[in-house]
Amino acid sequence: MAEPVTTPRTAPRTARTHAPATTGPALLIQLHVFTDCDDVPPVVDAVRGSGLDAAVYENVNDPRGIAVLFATARADDLLDRVRPLLRAAPFRSFTPVPSFTMLGRTYLVGHETDAEEVLLHRPRVRVLSPELRWVVWYPLRRAGIFERLPLDEQRIALREHGTAGAEFAATGLAQDIRLSCHGLDANDNDFVIGILGPELPPLSALVERMRKTIQTSMYLEKLGPFFVGRVLWQAAK
Numbered sequence: 133m134a135e136p137v138t139t140p141r142t143a144p145r146t147a148r149t150h151a152p153a154t155t156g157p158a159l160l161i162q163l164h165v166f167t168d169c170d171d172v173p174p175v176v177d178a179v180r181g182s183g184l185d186a187a188v189y190e191n192v193n194d195p196r197g198i199a200v201l202f203a204t205a206r207a208d209d210l211l212d213r214v215r216p217l218l219r220a221a222p223f224r225s226f227t228p229v230p231s232f233t234m235l236g237r238t239y240l241v242g243h244e245t246d247a248e249e250v251l252l253h254r255p256r257v258r259v260l261s262p263e264l265r266w267v268v269w270y271p272l273r274r275a276g277i278f279e280r281l282p283l284d285e286q287r288i289a290l291r292e293h294g295t296a297g298a299e300f301a302a303t304g305l306a307q308d309i310r311l312s313c314h315g316l317d318a319n320d321n322d323f324v325i326g327i328l329g330p331e332l333p334p335l336s337a338l339v340e341r342m343r344k345t346i347q348t349s350m351y352l353e354k355l356g357p358f359f360v361g362r363v364l365w366q367a368a369k
C-alpha cells in the first residue's frame with residue numbers, strides 16, 4: 133500500500149462549533165458492489181494482483197453478489213488504480229450495483245491522543261483482520277435538527293452512543309469503523325459505518341442496540357442501504 137506522505141494533525145477548534153477540523157491525510161475507504169458474479173476466484177486473483185489494501189466479500193443477501201472494499205490514503209488511487217481494475221476482467225462481465233457504492237474518509241473527533249493511529253492504522257487493521265469475518269456497511273444521514281442543538285445536548289447524545297458502542301465493542305463481538313462522507317457520495321449522506329465481527333448475529337444485535345439510543349432514534353434521518361457480507365479474501369495486514 134502507498135504510505136501516507138505527511139503526519140496528520142488536528143486543527144484548532146473553531147469558536148462557533150468547537151468542532152475540530154482534520155488536516156493532513158485520512159484513510160479513504162470505498163465499497164463497490166457487483167452482482168451476476170458466478171466465478172469468484174478470478175475476482176480474488178485480480179484484487180490480489182492490484183497490490184491495493186482491499187477485502188473481497190460475498191454478499192449474504194445475493195447468491196451472485198460480491199463486493200470489494202478498498203482502503204488508501206491517496207485519493208488518486210481510486211481513479212488511477214481502482215478504476216482500471218474494476219473496468220477490466222473479471223469485473224467487466226459483472227453488473228455493478230451503484231446504489232450500494234460507499235465512500236468515506238477517516239476523521240478525528242477531537243480528543244484523540246494519537247491521530248495517526250485513529251486516522252490511518254486502526255481502520256486499516258480492522259478491514260484486514262482475519263478475525264473480523266462478517267461485515268455490515270451502511271451510510272447514514274443525520275437529521276438537520278441535530279446540528280442546531282446546543283453543543284451540550286449534542287455531547288449528551290453522542291456520549292450515550294459512545295458508551296453503548298464501547299460496551300458492545302468490549303465483548304469482542306463487534307468493532308466499528310466510522311467514516312465521514314460529507315460531500316463524497318451521491319445521496320448527501322454524512323457518515324459511512326462499518327461494523328465488523330467474528331459472527332453475524334451480534335452485528336445485527338448492535339444495530340438493534342443503537343436503535344434505542346437518543347442519537348439514532350431522534351437524530352438520524354435515514355440509514356442504509358445495508359451491505360451484509362462475509363470476507364472471502366483480505367490483503368495481508
Ligand code: HEM
Pocket residue numbers: 241272274290293294295296297298299300301306307308310323325327338339342343347348351352355
Ligand atoms: C466514543 C466513540 C464513538 C464515537 C465518537 C462514535 C461516533 C459515531 C458517529 C459520529 C456516528 C454517526 C451517527 C451520528 O452520530 O449522527 C456513529 C454511528 C454509529 N456508531 Fe459510533 N461512535 C463511537 C463508538 C462506537 C462503537 C464502539 C461502536 C460499536 C462497536 C459504534 C457503532 C456505531 C453504529 C452501529 C453506528 C450507526 C448508527 C446506527 O446504526 O444506529 N460506535 N458513531
